[in-house]
Amino acid sequence: MDKADYQLVIIGGGPAGLTAGLYAARARLNTVLVEKAALGGQVLITHWVDNYPGVVDGAAGYDLIETWTAHARRFGLETRSVNVVSLDLKDSIKILHLENGDRITARAVIICTGGSPGKLNVPGEKEFTGKGVSYCATCDGPFYKGREIAVVGGGNTAIQEAVHLTRFAAKVTVIHRREELRATKVVQEKAFADERIEFILNAEVEEILGGSDGVEGLRLRHRDGSASSLAVTGVFILIGVVPNNEILPRGALELDEYGFIITDTEMRTALPGVFAAGDIRSKNFRQIVTAAGEGATAELSAEHYLANMNEQ
């Protein structure tokens, strides 16, 4: 059998990838973790993590994930900052093609490419990104001191960040397309108790309005068919995740209708030696703690796969 550069390559350095990396490094597998941006994934844009077991007082997203990176590095995990553009996964040696023309080969691959903040896909959204349209409350909130802003979404992230944004903004209007919020009750209670937060339910953003200085307002469409406008200088769009699946080979892996990878309970995909963990997986719940668990499972499955391969 031809030689591969590594026994295992992990694509993506969020909670799933870092946990898989920690396990692989402890198992002394010859492993590399590749990440195109910064290690930490979406936790980096999370202001506060209050539900990770063992972190009793909660922690800032960055501070939490920095300890994960340090933990994996303690066991010698190799990480590389490279951009993967495509994958060949069908043969026993898996090939990652990099943007600079190089390639990395491995016997097994764990895909932890995660998700990105979902977009509204309405006029004005792209134009005003960074000029009033934001997907990261912790990054951009302080630019809105004393301003009136909007948060779009009704899940945990949206409502939690709406509460966080009241530290800066004079008023936060939450816009949600349904009658009820999806966020956990504890989170909802906090938001309902805050008099700086207002709610517009059963409404969708139809257009983001603005001028040369950035966002000036939103045009809303209500469920009863009526329209209204809301004057805001910032809008935080926090409506869930879309899969980072651009590099996946077409037709080779089984994807769900939204483009997330389908695996079994051991994180095995339809292809031997290819595993997936974290937000890129098809599932109902996307939490840091679930991503970590899946990362560990995927690595243990990969170890098992590699051991069986050597016996052949």
Added chain:
Amino acid sequence: MASDNVIQISDNEFESKVLQGDLPCLVDFWAPWCGPCKAIGPVIDELAAEFAGRVLIAKMNVDDNPATPGKYGIRAIPTLILFKNGDVVDQITGAVGKTQLTELINKAV
């Protein structure tokens, strides 16, 4: 983020060091409360070493220096703006990787 190649600049120094400087300059607008800003720190340090003598790599803390971010309409960080001869060549917002940042810097080299 203690790299010898990266300089910290203030509103007062912006004109002389960036707009009238001899070299093209990449300014990393950041703040201590911004996780993604901290996360790209090591990459900024590496780039500063690689482009030393050709491109000046500077950081500006937007909390301490509100005037310059205001002038360039910055409402999101990290924002990285590349300047050459006093003009904006291009800019990127968000925690992007080394490849994208290298491409950005190369537009002024």
